[in-house]
Amino acid sequence: MAGKNLVGPEADALDLGAVFRALADEHRRSVVTQLAADRSDNERGCNSFDLPISKQTQTHHFRVLREAGLIDEIDYGNRKGIRLRRADIEKRFPGLLALLGAEPPGGAAPH
Amino acid sequence: MAGKNLVGPEADALDLGAVFRALADEHRRSVVTQLAADRSDNERGCNSFDLPISKQTQTHHFRVLREAGLIDEIDYGNRKGIRLRRADIEKRFPGLLALLGAEPPGGAAPH
DNA sequence: CTTCAGGTACGATTCAAGTCGTACCTGAAG
């Protein structure tokens, strides 16, 4: 069966503040960067991101990303799919996703 | 006399996380948006932004923007100048400043 | 010198966010 698509904001309602807030966290930015790097935009399982945090925290981060309008979460009951809302993001904030690749791997300077 | 330029990070050391964190705050985003809207990039006094917050909090926000590498602060002792680091930002994160104008005045949807 | 406005330093407060522990739900496989 298809799975229910948990709802986020409409494309026109994307808020730049919420988007920046979502992308300010390193773990969430890592997720979006990985999603943006795959131009085929395949749905991915949420275990495919190798996040060094607990399940509950991952649930939290994916929810923030969805509520910011950056991803769709597809609920299969005991499993969840993640898909980047590339078209909506590019329509509202063209060039934003390209910025995520501009960061050197491992961050800029050691803090 | 010239005034001392309070130091921020080098252009190559701009950190995307710090930039997103800086722009996540509505007051700081307002400052950068106003600066980005003026293509002449004139130095501005820090009272010219009409921020509805106290002096101390303004000092805090300008410091965050400077440490993120988004602005220069020029110290005249009892007065301070603000200048957008447009060239550095565009070099490192091309298109970022253009995104700030993409938000409808007053925010997207009433929360 | 004194006065005064612009700005900073430091501390306190308040609130949001990231994290995890415990318990529970969901669907698939035995």
Next chain:
DNA sequence: CTTCAGGTACGACTTGAATCGTACCTGAAG
């Protein structure tokens, strides 16, 4: 049915960020 892994709900803890109050510094104008 039971078992089990993936995921969520709720609460608690902790840290960081935004804000302001008080006090102090800086330079210009009397």
